[in-house]
Amino acid sequence: MDLSPPPGDLTLLPEWLALAGHRSANPEPSLARLFAEDSQRAQRLCVEHEELLLDYSKNLVTDETLALLTGLARARDLPGQIEKLFAGARVNSSENRAAFHVALRAPRGSVSEIEGNDVGPQVQAVLARMADFSERVRSGEWKGQTGKRIRHVVNIGIGGSDLGPRMALRALRPYASADLRVDFLANLDGADFAARVEHLDPAETLFVVCSKTFNTEETLANARVARDWLVAALGAETAVARHFAAATANVEAAAHFGIDPALCFEFWDWVGGRYSLASSVGLSLMLAVGPEAFRAMLAGMHAMDSHFRRAPLEANMPVLLGLLGVWYTGFLPAETHCIAPYSQDLAEFPAYLQQLEMESNGKGVGAGGGELEHHTAPIVWGQSGTRGQHAFFQLLHQGTRRVPVDFIGFARSHNPVADHHDRLMAHCFAQSEALAFGHADEPHRACPGNRPSNTLLAPLLTPGVLGQLVALYEHKVFVQATLWGVNPFDQWGVELGKKNARQIFSEIEAGSAVSPHHDGSTRALIQRYLAERRGGD
Numbered sequence: 202m203d204l205s206p207p208p209g210d211l212t213l214l215p216e217w218l219a220l221a222g223h224r225s226a227n228p229e230p231s232l233a234r235l236f237a238e239d240s241q242r243a244q245r246l247c248v249e250h251e252e253l254l255l256d257y258s259k260n261l262v263t264d265e266t267l268a269l270l271t272g273l274a275r276a277r278d279l280p281g282q283i284e285k286l287f288a289g290a291r292v293n294s295s296e297n298r299a300a301f302h303v304a305l306r307a308p309r310g311s312v313s314e315i316e317g318n319d320v321g322p323q324v325q326a327v328l329a330r331m332a333d334f335s336e337r338v339r340s341g342e343w344k345g346q347t348g349k350r351i352r353h354v355v356n357i358g359i360g361g362s363d364l365g366p367r368m369a370l371r372a373l374r375p376y377a378s379a380d381l382r383v384d385f386l387a388n389l390d391g392a393d394f395a396a397r398v399e400h401l402d403p404a405e406t407l408f409v410v411c412s413k414t415f416n417t418e419e420t421l422a423n424a425r426v427a428r429d430w431l432v433a434a435l436g437a438e439t440a441v442a443r444h445f446a447a448a449t450a451n452v453e454a455a456a457h458f459g460i461d462p463a464l465c466f467e468f469w470d471w472v473g474g475r476y477s478l479a480s481s482v483g484l485s486l487m488l489a490v491g492p493e494a495f496r497a498m499l500a501g502m503h504a505m506d507s508h509f510r511r512a513p514l515e516a517n518m519p520v521l522l523g524l525l526g527v528w529y530t531g532f533l534p535a536e537t538h539c540i541a542p543y544s545q546d547l548a549e550f551p552a553y554l555q556q557l558e559m560e561s562n563g564k565g566v567g568a569g570g571g572e573l574e575h576h577t578a579p580i581v582w583g584q585s586g587t588r589g590q591h592a593f594f595q596l597l598h599q600g601t602r603r604v605p606v607d608f609i610g611f612a613r614s615h616n617p618v619a620d621h622h623d624r625l626m627a628h629c630f631a632q633s634e635a636l637a638f639g640h641a642d643e644p645h646r647a648c649p650g651n652r653p654s655n656t657l658l659a660p661l662l663t664p665g666v667l668g669q670l671v672a673l674y675e676h677k678v679f680v681q682a683t684l685w686g687v688n689p690f691d692q693w694g695v696e697l698g699k700k701n702a703r704q705i706f707s708e709i710e711a712g713s714a715v716s717p718h719h720d721g722s723t724r725a726l727i728q729r730y731l732a733e734r735r736g737g738d
């Protein structure tokens with residue numbers, strides 16, 4: 202199988218040049234005119250799969266734009282790349298391995314092969330162990346060191362070992378057990394640790410150390426203080442075996458830390474950190490919502506996986522979202538992309554997507570090693586509606602920058618309080634309408650309109666719908682990576698800062714010997730820090 206990225210500089214492809222020509226030959230399409238001229242636009246530029254509906258009609262595209270974009274996708278062999286992803290090929294070229302997260306949510310009994318090796322049985326075996334442990338903890342059968350049941354779980358992890366389960370637990374709060382409080386500790390800041398354990402009884406607390414590498418500074422530092430806190434309170438090292446579990450691809454290191462191998466839940470090097478929610482990284486989530494809801498989320502992910510693999514490009518949700526993003530980033534241009542869930546339960550979704558999109562596609566060098574001549578991932582940001590409306594929507598409506606928005610809403614609420622939900626959704630629809638069609642008035646009151654958005658609508662935020670949403674955006678990122686020619690599964694850019702921090706930490710620990718190799722600013726800052734720190738002793 203040919204694993205090389207599609208050949209050629211994207212911006213020299215005839216299909217790219219055709220899009221550039223299309224952009225410069227035509228004035229920016231007016232959404233008002235497009236809707237006036239085509240009474241079926243909303244129905245036509247709409248795609249549905251399972252419980253998700255994507256309305257992409259309020260985008261600055263004509264039928265010709267969409268045809269040119271799918272032409273570009275074909276020129277980059279998107280269908281072939283999708284097949285490679287699903288075939289367990291080594292699509293993570295710089296690390297020479299598969300990115301086979303779709304195998305984590307394939308139905309029991311299906312075959313998911315990486316180079317002839319079916320990973321399905323090992324995936325199901327870990328899921329079964331997670332389910333067994335979760336049930337024992339949830340039922341109170343699993344006892345801590347002093348014989349008390351577990352009432353608090355603290356997930357210790359960062360990046361992909363934090364953002365996914367944190368976001369999903371917040372989203373599935375209505376499905377969570379009232380008897381088990383699950384919290385997340387991520388930051389290398391004593392304030393985070395202090396706040397997380399403040400009201401906890403160590404005898405009733407389980408820590409889940411979540412780390413693919415089991416080598417991440419923040420996570421290990423937090424795990425060590427958690428272990429000290431626990432052992433100091435319970436009086437014996439043996440407590441670690443009853444109060445610590447791990448989700449990791451490095452079981453050896455977790456066991457070396459002192460975690461009972463029976464409570465080490467494995468995942469594999471072919472699962473990328475930010476694509477790991479469906480793996481044992483979801484253990485804290487499963488502890489909270491139970492194995493059945495967790496499996497329902499996996500089924501939702503699988504439903505979107507199947508859609509992505511089989512639907513024609515023109516009616517393929519992740520493909521459409523990806524292509525629209527390529528259009529805005531490359532040709533309009535737009536530098537950022539706003540995520541606006543009209544759901545408090547999805548409050549963590551923008552932060553989750555920041556890592557998914559920006560760590561995956563925030564690259565200036567192509568998978569083949571050459572510098573890119575085009576922009577890649579936009580800056581992803583956002584906040585739940587209606588809070589964002591009273592913070593940054595002013596800029597969306599009248600600012601000088603173009604910011605495409607994804608609105609996400611639900612027909613029903615898990616918390617039907619008075620008429621809140623109807624009001625909330627009225628705002629969701631009103632915002633995309635106002636952005637698209639604006640309003641003429643005196644200059645300072647006028648809203649120019651023609652500001653693009655997608656709207657995703659589902660009946661209710663269930664585990665299955667959450668799974669569909671997560672997989673939708675994962676695959677959108679893959680589509681864009683394929684078009685932009687980057688490897689979305691590595692993140693070499695984060696390494697330099699880690700290396701520098703190790704060096705500076707050793708200098709801080711030494712107390713005085715600040716290396717002359719630092720620039721003047723960094724050296725002065727460290728020296729000032731050391732002086733101030735001494736002053737506080």
Ligand code: F6P
Binds near residue numbers: 362411415695
């Ligand atoms: O530093 C970035 C990163 O490698 C992310 O990609 C990853 O999700 C995070 O750190 C945590 O890594 P680990 O799960 O190995 O602790």
